[in-house]
Amino acid sequence: MARIYSELNDSHLAFIQDQHLFFTASAACEGRVNVSPKGMDSLRVLDAQTVAYLDLTGSGNETAAHIRDNGRLTIMFCSFVGNPLILRLYGQGEVVHPRDAAWPDWRRHFEDLPAERQIIVLHIETVQTSCGYGVPLFEYQGERETLPRWAEKKGEQGIRDYWREKNQLSIDGLPTGILEN
Template structure:
């Protein structure tokens, strides 16, 4: 059965460190709900009530647009091996860009990666865990390097051009705040 608590225990923090994928859910007060899978080494636990995740450049920028409209965010982890567990972190998020003073401080928690777009900080209001008995076993085979190679090939000027073309508005036409 599901358990609720206000923060991440050391055991849950360890569970997060072991996961290779997580999912981020956001929504504005209207329009589409967005759920995005995230991988690579892009998640970091600051403390029992705050986490960070590094958002890489991608085809859309829904999460940033939604957080500007409504800061609610859910992050979900689920175990596909070992002991089954689903872990959801509910809270409010802030988005930081490289132009923000705190960005470099938070970036120090991640590997420097071409194509880093934003860092989100989630202040946790509720942690919910559940059994995960219905989640299938799946085998982790490794990270894809396609996104890293693509971003390195584009270089910083190419990434900024991509942001201009593809990352300024959401599917619903909301501003993403990618540029000041």
């Protein structure tokens, strides 16, 4: 049975802290829907209506483009061990880049991670829980080392070059804002 809340409560916070993986979902007004898995201890709950994650460089930058288009963002957690539960956070997204004046205020919440690109903030409007009875059981084995090795090999300038080549436009041709001044 699904339940709706206006903000995160203590049981939601405890559940989020136990998760190693979360998913983001976004879509522009037109075009493809994007769903992305995220991990590496990159998400922080800042208060009952705000979460943020340190977004790492990837092959695309769909979430940033979609937020620029209409702001809509959903973050989903689901349990793979223990009690079955799915937790969705619906709201308006905000993208904070290292060039932004607000960057230091947001960035202080995170540990250093490889290939940092931007911070995605979700201003929560609705929290929904539902059963996770259909979610299979999986055991967490650890984080992959691929991204840290890739980022180290690329270096800071190589990552910026990668953004220029791969992260400026969404798959549907929408601007992401990654290199704007």
